[in-house]
Amino acid sequence: MTEPVRSADPGIGEGGSQMPATPTIRIRPARGFAPLRLHEMWEYRELLYFLAWRTIKVRYKQTVMGAAWAIIQPLFAMVVFSVIFGHLVGVPSDGIPYPIFAYAGLLPWQLFAQSLTESGNSLVNNEHLLTKVYFPRLLIPASTVLVSLLDFVVAGIVLTGMMAYYRIVPSGGVWVLPLLVAQAAGAALGVGLWLSTLNVRYRDIRHVIPFLTQCWLFVTPIAYPSSLVSDEWRVLLGLNPMTGVVEGFRWALLGAKTELGGLLALSALVTIGLLVSGAVYFRRMERTFADIL
Numbered sequence: 608m609t610e611p612v613r614s615a616d617p618g619i620g621e622g623g624s625q626m627p628a629t630p631t632i633r634i635r636p637a638r639g640f641a642p643l644r645l646h647e648m649w650e651y652r653e654l655l656y657f658l659a660w661r662t663i664k665v666r667y668k669q670t671v672m673g674a675a676w677a678i679i680q681p682l683f684a685m686v687v688f689s690v691i692f693g694h695l696v697g698v699p700s701d702g703i704p705y706p707i708f709a710y711a712g713l714l715p716w717q718l719f720a721q722s723l724t725e726s727g728n729s730l731v732n733n734e735h736l737l738t739k740v741y742f743p744r745l746l747i748p749a750s751t752v753l754v755s756l757l758d759f760v761v762a763g764i765v766l767t768g769m770m771a772y773y774r775i776v777p778s779g780g781v782w783v784l785p786l787l788v789a790q791a792a793g794a795a796l797g798v799g800l801w802l803s804t805l806n807v808r809y810r811d812i813r814h815v816i817p818f819l820t821q822c823w824l825f826v827t828p829i830a831y832p833s834s835l836v837s838d839e840w841r842v843l844l845g846l847n848p849m850t851g852v853v854e855g856f857r858w859a860l861l862g863a864k865t866e867l868g869g870l871l872a873l874s875a876l877v878t879i880g881l882l883v884s885g886a887v888y889f890r891r892m893e894r895t896f897a898d899i900l
Contacts, residue, residue, distance in 0.1 A: 658750035725751035726799025797881030
């Protein structure tokens with residue numbers, strides 16, 4: 608919270624003339640409920656882009672494959688899933704070739720998992736910035752989501768090629784894809800805000816994040832369709848914000864015969880709850896970051 612205060616002693620100009628008092632700005636932590644002040648995110652948008660670009664350069668600096676790693680990770684995971692679940696186990700794929708069925712689920716999942724992991728560790732990894740200068744702290748986890756969105760676009764090239772190979776034409780619901788991408792990014796940011804805040808105080812969280820992501824992978828219908836889940840468990844499945852995103856991707860791009868209505872609406876509500884609650888908790892604890900770090 609900033610508070611303008613007039614200086615008590617005016618300055619003395621040339622020739623002994625008295626100059627007007629110089630205003631002094633005091634920066635104090637907010638008390639009680641901390642407003643989100645989302646307008647500051649827009650005012651500092653150039654810093655957001657800079658943080659994202661810096662992360663991209665650091666991530667791929669001195670790497671042989673460079674940005675190709677954004678493609679290699681979901682591609683190899685698709686091969687493993689196709690061999691184990693598609694060939695050996697024989698998991699059904701709603702009439703869609705299993706390789707593209709799996710990749711269409713892995714693509715938004717990589718966006719979510721990578722954003723969650725990077726944002727969850729973002730405050731601790733940027734300790735030197737938090738203790739030296741003021742800026743909206745929300746920019747740090749938000750910038751990691753921007754980087755993951757870039758990797759998502761790069762990895763999407765493979766999906767386009769697979770759709771051409773299997774001669775699959777997107778359905779009329781392809782227009783919902785931007786909303787599904789926004790939901791995946793919002794869910795990851797919401798959880799990431801909770802984890803990054805807790806990570807400042809409890810460093811055990813950095814060990815919890817990989818375990819949480821791994822478990823979350825198997826409770827999301829990526830290797831299997833949601834149609835395998837019985838009706839009494841579908842509500843519980845819908846509480847997973849990525850369920851609606853993954854099934855929505857397959858419906859919009861591959862024409863999967865999935866009942867999305869209630870599933871997608873429930874996942875969207877959970878995403879909004881995670882994002883709002885994460886932002887409120889982040890702003891409430893933000894005043895203690897510099898002291899703890």
